[in-house]
Amino acid sequence: MPAPKVRTKWRPTLALIVYAVLLAVMALPIVIVIWFRAVEVSSSRMAPAEIGALAVVFMLTLGVAYVLTRTITGPIDALIARTEEIARGGKGAIRPLESYGTREIAVLSQSFLDLAGKLVDRTEYISSFAAHVSHELKSPLTAIRGSAELLRDDDAERPMTKAQRLHFLDNIVADAVRLDALLQRLRELAQAETLVAEGKSSVMDILPSLRGDFPALDISGRGDTEISVALTQEAAGIVFANLAENALQHGATLLELSVSASDRTAVILVRDDGSGISEVNRHRIFQPFFSTRREQGGTGMGLGIVRAMLSSHGGTIRPLQTTGDGAEFEITVPVQVSKG
Known part of the structure; x- marks a missing residue:
């Protein structure tokens, strides 16, 4: 779907508006002087005080114009130029501006740079x-x-x-x-990786389906297994099914889900007794298509899917160090707060 286009029509520039307002402000004392001189026709020449006042007003207007240009129009023009540079040059063009002028423009620029970085990362x-x-x-x-x-x-x-x-x-x-x-x-x-509607589920909800899909695993739940978390039933099924399949491919016979929760966050520890994760592979397990168990049917996508699914629901996953056999993952996910 192509990006929507802004309707083409004549629009004044910000600089034109700023200078028009300043000229209008500057014109006020001139109009006042002309008015009083028209009423007081006794003198045809402007008094030195009047000339001095107009000069001061003119200098102040130029000063205000410089400040506005420096703090508003200049940074905005620079940000527009940077967007065009990023469109042509990619990630190397994503760098801060030399001057932001105001706090609002600085916030806008940071938001723009963050968005541009995410878009370039997404493209790569x-x-x-x-x-x-x-x-x-x-x-x-x-x-x-x-x-x-x-x-x-x-x-x-x-x-x-x-x-x-x-x-x-x-x-x-x-x-x-x-x-x-x-x-x-x-x-x-x-x-x-698709934004989903709000939903809730619990470890207790998905335990029966997990046990049915993976009869070779002894799957158990401990702790606050009935706490509702901000995962839809389908999303929770995908997350824990991929973890169970990963454990099974690594020779596990046991899978334990331990749940602890605070007011806002639930922590789910997923442990198995399989062959575990080597230190060499620990930093690679979430890479797409990385698998050490292709002969057992591994696609190398399971853990990447788990991380993407949790991320789309505001959650995270990370592997933990284990002292014995097996692997252990820590999942954090927001608790579903009941409304009403």
């Missing part, structure tokens, strides 16, 4: 993400195409054995399953 993220998606989809597609071509070009004189055919068919099915998992993760990621 989308570019990198598209490259990763292309790579991840290309591998199974290439394997499916190769297996299909081998089956199609099977030599009638030296046909494949049944075991060979089943091997290629199994490869096609496995790669199709992997593609389906990738597409499902992409749908979840798109949903996670």
Whole structure:
């Protein structure tokens, strides 16, 4: 959808308005002097005091004009020029102005720089993400195409054995399953990064579905599991299902969700008894498509989806250091305050 355009019509510049107002202010004493001289016709020449007063008014008007130009029109023009520079030059052009003039313009400029930085980061993220998606989809597609071509070009004189055919068919099915998992993760990621309506859920609400979806895990809840947090039921299901699947892929048999809450924030500790997270990989686990368990079906998108989903609901997630086996994540999410 293209950005809406401002309707083109003549509009006065801020500088024109400022100087017009100042000239009007300056004209007032001149009009007053002319008025009194028209009433008092005894003298045709202006008195020195009158000339001095007009000179003072003129100098004061120029001073006010300089101050307004320095503090308002100049910084605004500079901000407009900076927007055009950022549009042409990207992230390198995002830098503070030399002068802001007023507090309001400084706040406006900071908001603009923050927004520009987020937009540029988002553009770079989308570019990198598209490259990763292309790579991840290309591998199974290439394997499916190769297996299909081998089956199609099977030599009638030296046909494949049944075991060979089943091997290629199994490869096609496995790669199709992997593609389906990738597409499902992409749908979840798109949903996670979309603003959602307000909703609420609790750990107690999602425990039954988790246990049904992951029967190989012994899933338990502790603490304030009935506290309502600012996650929709669907969002909570996606968050904890991805964490459960991640634990299962790392050999876990236990998953524990411990909840503690204050007036505004709930902290949920998610622990498992799997192989844990190595120090080498700790800083990479939220990177898109990073996975150490591809042979177990890992797509490398689960934790990224969890972080994006929590972020869209005002929450956070971070891995904690563990003394023994397993991984532990700390989730913070706002408590859903009842209205009424």
